[in-house]
Amino acid sequence: MTQRLRIATRKSPLAVWQAEEVAGRLKALHPQLEIELVRMSTRGDQILDSPLAKIGGKGLFVKELEQALLSGEADIAVHSMKDVPVEFPPGLGLPVVLERDSPFDAFVSNRYDTPADMPVDAHVGSASLRRQAQIMSRFPRFKVSPLRGNVNTRLAKLDAGEFDAIILAASGLRRLGLSERIRSVLDAGDSLPAIGQGALGIETRLDDSRVMNLVAPLDDADTHCCVRAERALNARLNGGCQVPIAGYATLEGGRLRMRGLVGTPDGTRIHRAEADGPLDMPEALGTAIAENLLAQGAGEILAALGIEQQAPAR
Numbered sequence: 338m339t340q341r342l343r344i345a346t347r348k349s350p351l352a353v354w355q356a357e358e359v360a361g362r363l364k365a366l367h368p369q370l371e372i373e374l375v376r377m378s379t380r381g382d383q384i385l386d387s388p389l390a391k392i393g394g395k396g397l398f399v400k401e402l403e404q405a406l407l408s409g410e411a412d413i414a415v416h417s418m419k420d421v422p423v424e425f426p427p428g429l430g431l432p433v434v435l436e437r438d439s440p441f442d443a444f445v446s447n448r449y450d451t452p453a454d455m456p457v458d459a460h461v462g463s464a465s466l467r468r469q470a471q472i473m474s475r476f477p478r479f480k481v482s483p484l485r486g487n488v489n490t491r492l493a494k495l496d497a498g499e500f501d502a503i504i505l506a507a508s509g510l511r512r513l514g515l516s517e518r519i520r521s522v523l524d525a526g527d528s529l530p531a532i533g534q535g536a537l538g539i540e541t542r543l544d545d546s547r548v549m550n551l552v553a554p555l556d557d558a559d560t561h562c563c564v565r566a567e568r569a570l571n572a573r574l575n576g577g578c579q580v581p582i583a584g585y586a587t588l589e590g591g592r593l594r595m596r597g598l599v600g601t602p603d604g605t606r607i608h609r610a611e612a613d614g615p616l617d618m619p620e621a622l623g624t625a626i627a628e629n630l631l632a633q634g635a636g637e638i639l640a641a642l643g644i645e646q647q648a649p650a651r
């Protein structure tokens with residue numbers, strides 16, 4: 338009997354590329370598998386006129402896909418890990434994290450090679466409070482304005498002259514064949530990435546062992562471990578991708594090393610923490626980074642943005 342697998346995906350070109358990438362890898366592993374893409378629109382795709390931070394709510398880009406899994410309209414959902422909330426609806430889980438692409442942010446401009454080359458009052462487009470906080474902390478006189486829409490829409494606004502530069506994920510540009518638009522890559526010191534940035538994940542029904550077995554070989558244990566540490570930071574801070582929180586873990590010499598950051602959107606306050614820990618306790622490392630940031634006062638920044646905090650553990 339031929340086996341079928343339906344992949345739920347958002348309709349944006351980047352999301353479709355990502356779903357097709359997973360489909361291609363599954364097809365290579367299971368040549369007999371018939372794979373179908375189920376293209377869906379999410380609330381995050383529909384509401385384009387207000388900043389994401391204002392719309393609020395986590396999982397703006399994943400909820401409809403999760404509903405399709407629960408109703409049986411699709412078997413797996415492919416997500417950018419950056420967009421996936423730390424908690425899943427009952428019955429769903431994320432057993433697979435694929436090998437990470439570049440986790441870094443890219444500086445994109447038609448006139449300048451780096452942020453430092455721009456005039457002191459340059460105009461930058463980004464809807465990410467995380468990117469805004471970090472660039473404003475280095476260049477306090479820059480003006481940052483919201484910029485939403487899919488990657489091509491954002492590039493079109495740059496090309497129309499609305500901004501001197503914009504900041505996008507390097508991985509998204511590469512996936513769309515737009516690497517030549519990257520003027521420079523912002524390293525972890527200049528723009529610490531979002532939790533999960535550059536990694537793809539596969540969400541499934543936890544009780545569907547047929548599907549679980551089909552997708553399991555796509556998991557990359559190293560990336561999965563790093564992303565677990567990063568997501569523990571978000572879990573402890575009650576954050577999502579719409580808040581000025583950054584977290585990036587790597588494997589170094591058989592240990593996990595992680596950096597975290599919380600900042601005010603205007604960049605006047607930035608708290609940083611860095612630590613390492615054993616590979617078998619990634620969540621403990623992410624939680625420790627979160628506690629360190631809270632002890633520095635990060636809770637105040639998040640509370641001012643409407644993100645409630647539990648008291649720091651003693």
Ligand SMILES: NCc1[nH]cc(CCC(=O)O)c1CC(=O)O
Pocket residue numbers: 417418419420504505506508509533534535536537
């Ligand atoms: N918030 C949208 C989004 N979600 C994931 C990516 C990039 C791909 C990735 O992080 O894997 C992007 C675009 C961007 O931030 O420029």
